[in-house]
Amino acid sequence: MEARTVKEIVAFCQGLFDDLDFTRAREWKAAVPGRKVIGYMPVYVPREIIHAAGMLPLGILGGGADMEVIHGDAYYQSYICRIPRSTVELAVTGRLDFVDGMLFPSICDVIRNLSGIWRILFKEKYVRYFDAPQNFREDVGGVFYSNELREFREGLEKLAGRRIADAEINASIEVYNENRLWVNRVYDFRADFPWKAPSAEVYLLMRAGMVLPPEEHTLLMREYLSAAGAQDRPMRDNCRVVLTGVFCEQPPLNLIKSLEISGCYIVDDDFLLVCRWLLEDVQADGDPIENLSRAFLLHSAQTAAKYEADMEVKGRYLIDAIRRRRADGVIFAAPSFCDPALLDQPMMISRLDALKIPYITMQYAENSGQMQPIREQSGTFADSIKLWSSS
Amino acid sequence: MSGREVVKSNSQLVQKEMISRNYDRITDGNHKVSSTFVPGNLNELLMCFDIANNLPEINAIQNAMRKKSGDMITEAERAGHSEDVCTYVKADIGMMAKGNIAPNGKPFPNPDILLLSYTGCFTFMKWFELLREQYKCPTVMLHVPYAADGTPTRNMRDYIVRQLKEDVIPALEKVSGVRFDIDRLREYLRKSAAAEDDMVWMLESTKHRPSPIDCYFGGVYYMGPIFTAFRGTDEAIEYYRLLRLEIQERIDKGLCAQTPEGDMPEERYRLVVEGPPNWTSFRDFWHMFYESGAVVVASSYTKVGGIYDYEGFRHDPDHPLETMADYCLGVYTNRSLPTRVDMLARNIREYDADGLLINSIKSCNSFSAGQLVMMREIERITGKPAAFIETDLVDPRYFSAANVKNRLESYFQMIDQKRRLGGSSAAGV
Numbered sequence: 106m107e108a109r110t111v112k113e114i115v116a117f118c119q120g121l122f123d124d125l126d127f128t129r130a131r132e133w134k135a136a137v138p139g140r141k142v143i144g145y146m147p148v149y150v151p152r153e154i155i156h157a158a159g160m161l162p163l164g165i166l167g168g169g170a171d172m173e174v175i176h177g178d179a180y181y182q183s184y185i186c187r188i189p190r191s192t193v194e195l196a197v198t199g200r201l202d203f204v205d206g207m208l209f210p211s212i213c214d215v216i217r218n219l220s221g222i223w224r225i226l227f228k229e230k231y232v233r234y235f236d237a238p239q240n241f242r243e244d245v246g247g248v249f250y251s252n253e254l255r256e257f258r259e260g261l262e263k264l265a266g267r268r269i270a271d272a273e274i275n276a277s278i279e280v281y282n283e284n285r286l287w288v289n290r291v292y293d294f295r296a297d298f299p300w301k302a303p304s305a306e307v308y309l310l311m312r313a314g315m316v317l318p319p320e321e322h323t324l325l326m327r328e329y330l331s332a333a334g335a336q337d338r339p340m341r342d343n344c345r346v347v348l349t350g351v352f353c354e355q356p357p358l359n360l361i362k363s364l365e366i367s368g369c370y371i372v373d374d375d376f377l378l379v380c381r382w383l384l385e386d387v388q389a390d391g392d393p394i395e396n397l398s399r400a401f402l403l404h405s406a407q408t409a410a411k412y413e414a415d416m417e418v419k420g421r422y423l424i425d426a427i428r429r430r431r432a433d434g435v436i437f438a439a440p441s442f443c444d445p446a447l448l449d450q451p452m453m454i455s456r457l458d459a460l461k462i463p464y465i466t467m468q469y470a471e472n473s474g475q476m477q478p479i480r481e482q483s484g485t486f487a488d489s490i491k492l493w494s495s496s
Numbered sequence: 497m498s499g500r501e502v503v504k505s506n507s508q509l510v511q512k513e514m515i516s517r518n519y520d521r522i523t524d525g526n527h528k529v530s531s532t533f534v535p536g537n538l539n540e541l542l543m544c545f546d547i548a549n550n551l552p553e554i555n556a557i558q559n560a561m562r563k564k565s566g567d568m569i570t571e572a573e574r575a576g577h578s579e580d581v582c583t584y585v586k587a588d589i590g591m592m593a594k595g596n597i598a599p600n601g602k603p604f605p606n607p608d609i610l611l612l613s614y615t616g617c618f619t620f621m622k623w624f625e626l627l628r629e630q631y632k633c634p635t636v637m638l639h640v641p642y643a644a645d646g647t648p649t650r651n652m653r654d655y656i657v658r659q660l661k662e663d664v665i666p667a668l669e670k671v672s673g674v675r676f677d678i679d680r681l682r683e684y685l686r687k688s689a690a691a692e693d694d695m696v697w698m699l700e701s702t703k704h705r706p707s708p709i710d711c712y713f714g715g716v717y718y719m720g721p722i723f724t725a726f727r728g729t730d731e732a733i734e735y736y737r738l739l740r741l742e743i744q745e746r747i748d749k750g751l752c753a754q755t756p757e758g759d760m761p762e763e764r765y766r767l768v769v770e771g772p773p774n775w776t777s778f779r780d781f782w783h784m785f786y787e788s789g790a791v792v793v794a795s796s797y798t799k800v801g802g803i804y805d806y807e808g809f810r811h812d813p814d815h816p817l818e819t820m821a822d823y824c825l826g827v828y829t830n831r832s833l834p835t836r837v838d839m840l841a842r843n844i845r846e847y848d849a850d851g852l853l854i855n856s857i858k859s860c861n862s863f864s865a866g867q868l869v870m871m872r873e874i875e876r877i878t879g880k881p882a883a884f885i886e887t888d889l890v891d892p893r894y895f896s897a898a899n900v901k902n903r904l905e906s907y908f909q910m911i912d913q914k915r916r917l918g919g920s921s922a923a924g925v
Contacts, residue, residue, distance in 0.1 A: 123916075135896075180866075180868055181865070181868065182858075182863075182864060182867075182868070182886065183857055184580070185861065185864065185865055189865065211642065213618045213861065214617065214618045214619075214861040214862040214865055215861050215865040216860075217618070217644075217862075217865075218644055218833055218861070218865040218866040219865070220644055220832070220833075221644070221831060221832045221833025221834060221836075221867070222866050222869050224832065224833065224834050225834055225837070225869055225873055226869070227834060233644075234642055234644030234645075236641045236642060236644070238635055238639060238654075238655070239614060239621070239639035240637060240639050240659055240663065242657070242662065242663075244662070245655070245658045245659055245662050245663065246639070246655070248654075248655070248658065249651060249654070249655035249658075253651065256649075256651070274874065285792040296879055371529075375592075400544055409622070410618075411624070412614070412621050412625075413641070414635075414637065416625075416629070416632070416635075418629055419625070439578075442580045442616055442861075443578055443624070444581055444582070444619055444622070444861060445578075445618065446620035447577075447578040447580055447581050447625075448578075448581050448582075448585070448619065448626070449622060449625075450578070451575070451576045451577060451626065452625060452626065453630060454576065455629065468578075468580075480890045493692055494686070
């Protein structure tokens with residue numbers, strides 16, 4: 106088969122992104138009787154265990170910019186962020202009727218309580234609030250987390266009607282190690298050649314990983330890197346920024362495009378952290394539960410939803426990303442009413458101030474429509490960096 | 497409203513004096529001081545180390561009731577804190593910027609330790625990360641897992657106990673220089689359980705018709721000692737004994753609920769309320785209920801610092817660390833939505849209430865996210881009408897008296913209509 110062009114690959118990803126009926130996941134399920142699909146919300150769940158159960162992990166990130174929320178607003182007050190209401194909208198309109206279970210990670214009180222809403226509205230479905238430790242000692246938080254993972258595994262076994270063997274989880278760990286390797290290669294490629302891998306494309310490529318089986322997603326990323334590497338594109342006189350705060354409710358695709366159009370190459374971000382949560386390969390032999398637990402405790406990303414026990418270390422993850430990616434500045438983009446992002450922001454800003462790293466802040470909702478103010482703000486930011494930055 | 501003379505019972509005066517005394521202890525310069533939160537408040541443990549217990553939520557409430565919180569919030573927003581986030585946090589940060597003065601007029605000392613009891617509220621974690629930036633003092637986290645399935649698991653309990661043993665107790669020993677004595681803890685827990693028995697009697701006294709007390713506005717005062725720095729003390733035992741006598745006397749005399757205006761002349765509506773009160777217009781808010789003859793017979797806010805009237809929980813001195821874990825796991829905002837629904841529906845039935853009122857708080861996602869679903873579910877289960885109002889904790893910009901009053905009046909009309917159709921008997925009948 107002839108290799109696809111970048112345009113064709115991106116069009117394929119865009120099709121997956123636009124499809125709020127999740128046709129691709131429905132087809133995957135229908136292809137083999139008995140298959141199950143498990144939805145999960147941001148930031149992190151160990152997809153390896155779902156995959157090992159022969160199930161499809163399906164990332165649920167709200168309804169996006171174009172879905173009209175009709176029912177969802179009746180479930181939430183105006184001062185609560187948009188992702189839960191559009192997620193409820195997806196569910197009550199039948200778009201998630203094929204999803205056999207939902208996971209709600211411990212990211213904030215809104216997503217936490219959404220797990221309860223699911224239990225009330227969809228009593229027949231498997232629902233799990235996926236709690237992760239805020240204590241990162243192996244003998245304390247590690248013991249708790251390993252037991253939580255075992256409970257999670259047992260829940261999936263019950264749903265699958267079969268045992269999930271250690272060897273199966275180890276095989277899935279290898280699949281996801283490979284997937285993360287290529288995710289990181291895409292991110293490295295974008296940081297090195299941002300004009301060849303626009304962030305809207307990279308974003309769509311990663312979003313495809315929310316719907317596709319990981320093996321397929323890995324192949325897609327390889328294909329993209331090969332096509333993007335071979336294609337000449339004009340290099341703009343953009344500054345390089347890290348985009349942060351976008352780890353849960355997603356901004357509209359137009360916002361990502363607007364940032365780049367206005368002069369900011371995004372060279373790192375915290376979109377879809379589930380793809381890059383674990384910072385090193387997980388050991389793929391021995392006790393897989395203990396290995397996944399250790400990877401979470403010792404080698405996972407830092408984000409606002411995670412406690413940082415050492416004040417001196419707070420913010421280091423962001424600073425390291427700025428340095429590693431040779432970024433000129435930071436754009437803090439937080440969803441309106443997002444407690445984790447907005448409460449964390451002043452602390453992050455103080456770290457940047459201390460190092461004289463330029464930044465701007467903005468708020469959005471997944472259905473924000475007006476991009477002109479965003480373009481003006483980020484365009485001015487880019488200009489100021491180019492004119493005044495010492496770097 | 498504020499011009500009228502406030503009628504206070506003996507127990508309220510005692511309570512006020514106790515809270516003042518705790519502020520004196522915090523600010524006297526003779527004690528190590530910990531800051532911690534009301535839900536998951538490990539007062540007995542702090543007492544083992546002679547550490548004074550300062551509760552930032554209570555400080556924010558005190559400032560709001562004194563009409564000071566608005567300026568503090570503005571101050572915090574000027575310093576870069578978002579309009580969208582918790583106003584308790586901003587009131588606290590703004591208070592620091594304005595000199596960090598305690599309600600007794602003395603400056604708060606910098607805490608010697610931040611005991612981050614991460615229980616039932618995500619914001620707690622960020623709140624103390626933010627305070628740590630200011631105070632640069634030791635901070636110890638106690639992560640309490642969310643009881644999402646309704647019943648806490650053994651794994652959750654063991655995790656909390658392990659954190660207490662490995663992290664929290666060693667940190668408190670280090671800060672205080674006092675060695676941990678588990679028998680001392682047992683003794684405090686024994687006193688906690690004694691006070692808790694009388695406190696539950698108080699909560700259940702509202703089953704009487706008319707109800708002798710209000711369990712939301714009044715409940716705030718009655719819960720004060722046990723939710724703050726007095727659980728585990730002789731003073732708390734004595735306070736709840738006194739309160740019990742006082743309430744029994746009211747029952748014997750057939751008095752309606754006590755309010756700042758005096759005894760409510762007539763009990764017309766019996767309500768269960770979900771959500772914290774608004775503090776900036778607390779008395780105006782209460783007055784709206786008084787005017788209409790509405791008494792709150794049960795509320796979720798009186799469960800926010802621990803639930804003692806649902807599954808019979810009492811602190812157990814024979815299992816000191818485990819019982820503190822159970823206490824933390826059981827606080828209201830750490831419970832799943834279906835459990836909260838069950839609790840409130842049971843309250844409506846057992847307290848023979850006319851319905852449910854939800855005061856939805858802009859600042860508090862832990863309480864508020866999901867309340868509209870809870871409301872519909874509770875209406876479905878009980879067949880009783882529910883109403884929804886929106887205010888905030890300590891931000892005066894989010895209390896619209898006219899809107900709240902309109903909603904309440906409409907709600908009371910709805911209850912009347914329901915009664916006429918035979919759905920609910922008139923209170924006091």
